[in-house]
Amino acid sequence: MVVGAAVLNDGRLLAARRSAPPDLAGRWELPGGKIEPGETPEHALVRELREELGVEAEPVARIPGEWPLKPPYTLQVWTARLLPGSGDPKPLEDHDELRWLTPDELWDVDWLDQDVPAVMEVVRHAWGTPTPEA
Numbered sequence: 001m002v003v004g005a006a007v008l009n010d011g012r013l014l015a016a017r018r019s020a021p022p023d024l025a026g027r028w029e030l031p032g033g034k035i036e037p038g039e040t041p042e043h044a045l046v047r048e049l050r051e052e053l054g055v056e057a058e059p060v061a062r063i064p065g066e067w068p069l070k071p072p073y074t075l076q077v078w079t080a081r082l083l084p085g086s087g088d089p090k091p092l093e094d095h096d097e098l099r100w101l102t103p104d105e106l107w108d109v110d111w112l113d114q115d116v117p118a119v120m121e122v123v124r125h126a127w128g129t130p131t132p133e134a
């Protein structure tokens with residue numbers, strides 16, 4: 001299982017552009033990663049955000065649903081927020097660019113195909129607005 005974090009701050013969603021592997025590089029995703037044996041999804045989310053972005057964050061709520069990735073993986077998504085005192089996210093590993101997207105900008109980035117339905121659910125649950133173009 002892969003956990004994706006919909007990090008929300010000030011009405012914006014954090015998107016990250018992958019730098020590897022080649023077939024995914026240049027596409028945008030929710031930061032996160034594979035859950036390790038013995039780990040809860042929430043713990044994996046906190047660990048991955050610390051490793052990949054250098055931030056201290058906490059999970060807020062699970063977005064209902066599960067999206068198929070390359071077998072055997074599936075993607076589950078939690079909303080998350082930065083803790084007080086956390087630094088700003090930086091693309092430390094796996095990513096070469098980050099963007100905080102307003103609802104208007106959400107579809108300006110080239111999300112991984114498999115992330116599009118997940119991002120649509122994030123929008124529905126976190127912002128409660130329809131997604132015009134998806």
Ligand SMILES: Nc1nc2c([nH]c(=O)n2[C@H]2C[C@H](O)[C@@H](COP(=O)(O)OP(=O)(O)OP(=O)(O)O)O2)c(=O)[nH]1
Binds near residue numbers: 003031032033073075
């Ligand atoms: N983190 C993340 N991975 C995604 C998303 N969508 C998607 O297809 N993936 C894929 C990319 C990778 O093949 C896999 C997650 O692996 P990863 O490389 O981010 O995780 P990791 O740090 O635990 O990986 P590893 O290097 O330890 O194998 O899921 C997404 O929104 N977020």
